[in-house]
Amino acid sequence: xxxxxxxxxxxxxxxxxxxxxxxxxxxxxxxxxxxxxxxxxxxxxxxxxxxxxxxxxxxxxxxxxxxxxxxxxxxxxxxxxxxxxxxxxxxxxxxxxxxxxxxxxxxxxxxxxxxxxxxxxxxxxxxxxxxxxxxxxxxxxxxxxxxxxxxxxxxxxxxxxxxxxxxxxxxxxxxxxxxxxxxxxxxxxxxxxxxxxxxxxxxxxxxxxxxxxxxxxxxxxxxxxxxxxxxxxxxxxxxxxxxxxxxxxxxxxxxxxxx
Amino acid sequence: xxxxxxxxxxxxxxxxxxxxxxxxxxxxxxxxxxxxxxxxxxxxxxxxxxxxxxxxxxxxxxxxxxxxxxxxxxxxxxxxxxxxxxxxxxxxxxxxxxxxxxxxxxxxxxxxxxxxxxxxxxxxxxxxxxxxxxxxxxxxxxxxxxxxxxxxxxxxxxxxxxxxxxxxxxxxxxxxxxxxxxxxxxxxxxxxxxxxxxxxxxxxxxxxxxxxxxxxxxxxxxxxxxxxxxxxxxxxxxxxxxxxxxxxxxxxxxxxxxxxx
Numbered sequence: 001x002x003x004x005x006x007x008x009x010x011x012x013x014x015x016x017x018x019x020x021x022x023x024x025x026x027x028x029x030x031x032x033x034x035x036x037x038x039x040x041x042x043x044x045x046x047x048x049x050x051x052x053x054x055x056x057x058x059x060x061x062x063x064x065x066x067x068x069x070x071x072x073x074x075x076x077x078x079x080x081x082x083x084x085x086x087x088x089x090x091x092x093x094x095x096x097x098x099x100x101x102x103x104x105x106x107x108x109x110x111x112x113x114x115x116x117x118x119x120x121x122x123x124x125x126x127x128x129x130x131x132x133x134x135x136x137x138x139x140x141x142x143x144x145x146x147x148x149x150x151x152x153x154x155x156x157x158x159x160x161x162x163x164x165x166x167x168x169x170x171x172x173x174x175x176x177x178x179x180x181x182x183x184x185x186x187x188x189x190x191x192x193x194x195x196x197x198x199x200x201x202x203x204x205x206x207x208x209x210x211x212x213x214x215x216x217x218x219x220x221x222x223x224x225x226x227x228x229x230x231x232x233x234x235x236x237x238x239x240x241x242x243x244x245x246x247x248x249x250x251x252x253x254x255x256x257x258x259x
Numbered sequence: 260x261x262x263x264x265x266x267x268x269x270x271x272x273x274x275x276x277x278x279x280x281x282x283x284x285x286x287x288x289x290x291x292x293x294x295x296x297x298x299x300x301x302x303x304x305x306x307x308x309x310x311x312x313x314x315x316x317x318x319x320x321x322x323x324x325x326x327x328x329x330x331x332x333x334x335x336x337x338x339x340x341x342x343x344x345x346x347x348x349x350x351x352x353x354x355x356x357x358x359x360x361x362x363x364x365x366x367x368x369x370x371x372x373x374x375x376x377x378x379x380x381x382x383x384x385x386x387x388x389x390x391x392x393x394x395x396x397x398x399x400x401x402x403x404x405x406x407x408x409x410x411x412x413x414x415x416x417x418x419x420x421x422x423x424x425x426x427x428x429x430x431x432x433x434x435x436x437x438x439x440x441x442x443x444x445x446x447x448x449x450x451x452x453x454x455x456x457x458x459x460x461x462x463x464x465x466x467x468x469x470x471x472x473x474x475x476x477x478x479x480x481x482x483x484x485x486x487x488x489x490x491x492x493x494x495x496x497x498x499x500x501x502x503x504x505x506x507x508x509x510x511x512x513x514x515x516x517x518x519x520x
Contacts, residue, residue, distance in 0.1 A: 046313060184299055
């Protein structure tokens with residue numbers, strides 16, 4: 001319990017130091033606006049000139065909100081590898097190891113102190129632009145806690161990778177190269193800039209959701225509703241695929257965090 | 260002018276010699292940056308495979324964009340490595356050192372650092388230009404010219420946004436994000452920006468003069484527009500120097516004791 005208080009104090013101190021320079025914090029958030037704006041322009045032109053209303057199952061609104069979430073994660077995390085790299089090179093690591101706390105957990109607390117402040121700020125900035133250009137998020141309200149959990153796991157995974165890259169400084173003179181490759185790989189293959197083949201189908205419901213929708217439609221009989229409860233076309237076998245994909249991805253994230 | 264060029268050349272040679280002290284790190288940074296840029300180009304390759312024409316913009320145009328922007332950025336940060344750190348130098352009072360010496364303080368500060376990975380950007384930019392194809396002596400000359408004007412725009416923009424620190428104090432993040440915004444706008448197809456955004460790309464975020472117009476001119480050269488880009492780059496540099504000189508009157512020494520190797 002005392003250890004938890006220690007790390008909480010480290011996290012709060014980091015958060016306070018971020019808040020000490022509100023203009024700096026605002027400038028960091030402003031870049032989120034730039035990125036979402038540029039992506040919005042790119043995809044609006046792409047949708048218009050291609051004449052398609054949906055690309056890989058994503059319409060313009062879904063695409064913009066998808067980018068808001070991925071960019072929020074990417075922009076709210078600090079370059080933890082840089083700090084660790086410097087500490088290893090300067091020898092400060094030896095001094096830090098003698099202190100009565102876990103070295104990785106100390107950095108994790110610092111990392112989370114910054115990330116938990118930046119996450120809502122970046123999300124609000126991106127969401128504001130997305131609302132303006134694309135409309136409200138096409139998400140079931142019940143999904144928000146799951147999204148929050150997924151975002152939290154993603155930033156934990158990012159920390160684990162950053163820590164590992166930073167510690168490569170024991171063997172390599174410069175660890176920037178590894179970080180660049182990791183960053184750009186997540187950009188292209190991780191579906192940061194557009195949905196990749198490894199991503200789930202958009203807003204696919206679970207099989208139980210489909211069953212409940214079908215039964216509610218049966219109860220309504222043949223009456224046609226002007227506001228569909230759930231697009232029946234989405235209640236397809238892909239739901240099972242999505243569940244398997246989600247389970248596999250969560251397992252990978254949990255395994256990576258544990259490692 | 261000639262003396263200043265000799266000064267810059269001497270500093271670049273010194274910076275290279277210093278970087279080569281850690282040869283493995285220097286080479287790995289260059290190769291790593293080239294790989295880093297290549298991965299982003301994979302995104303564009305996939306994108307243009309799916310959508311071959313974005314309002315008149317094709318994969319070869321995107322390669323030209325990368326050619327011009329990466330080479331300009333590489334030259335700016337390889338030769339004038341402190342162009343993105345002016346705000347930091349002002350905030351930390353590090354201009355004391357440069358002000359005490361006979362050489363122009365701004366030029367001296369700019370060239371006294373080299374970003375080793377920037378040479379990876381420059382090499383990648385040239386490679387992207389070569390891959391884009393349709394090589395001719397005129398086009399190569401234009402590419403070289405636009406790389407220089409792009410370098411001037413990068414340096415001027417860095418000095419301008421960094422000089423904000425003379426008035427606001429903490430402009431480090433603002434300057435850094437402005438630089439990121441410039442790169443971000445410059446690397447996307449120019450055809451996606453219209454109306455007031457297009458105006459923005461020639462004023463607050465000069466990505467239009469940095470890459471969009473040069474790429475259009477590489478396709479269809481027009482002497483008047485080429486002269487316009489050169490004038491824009493020269494004007495940006497003159498404005499940046501003037502703003503820096505005005506701001507320098509407000510500079511406060513940090514009384515910093517610093518050892519320089």
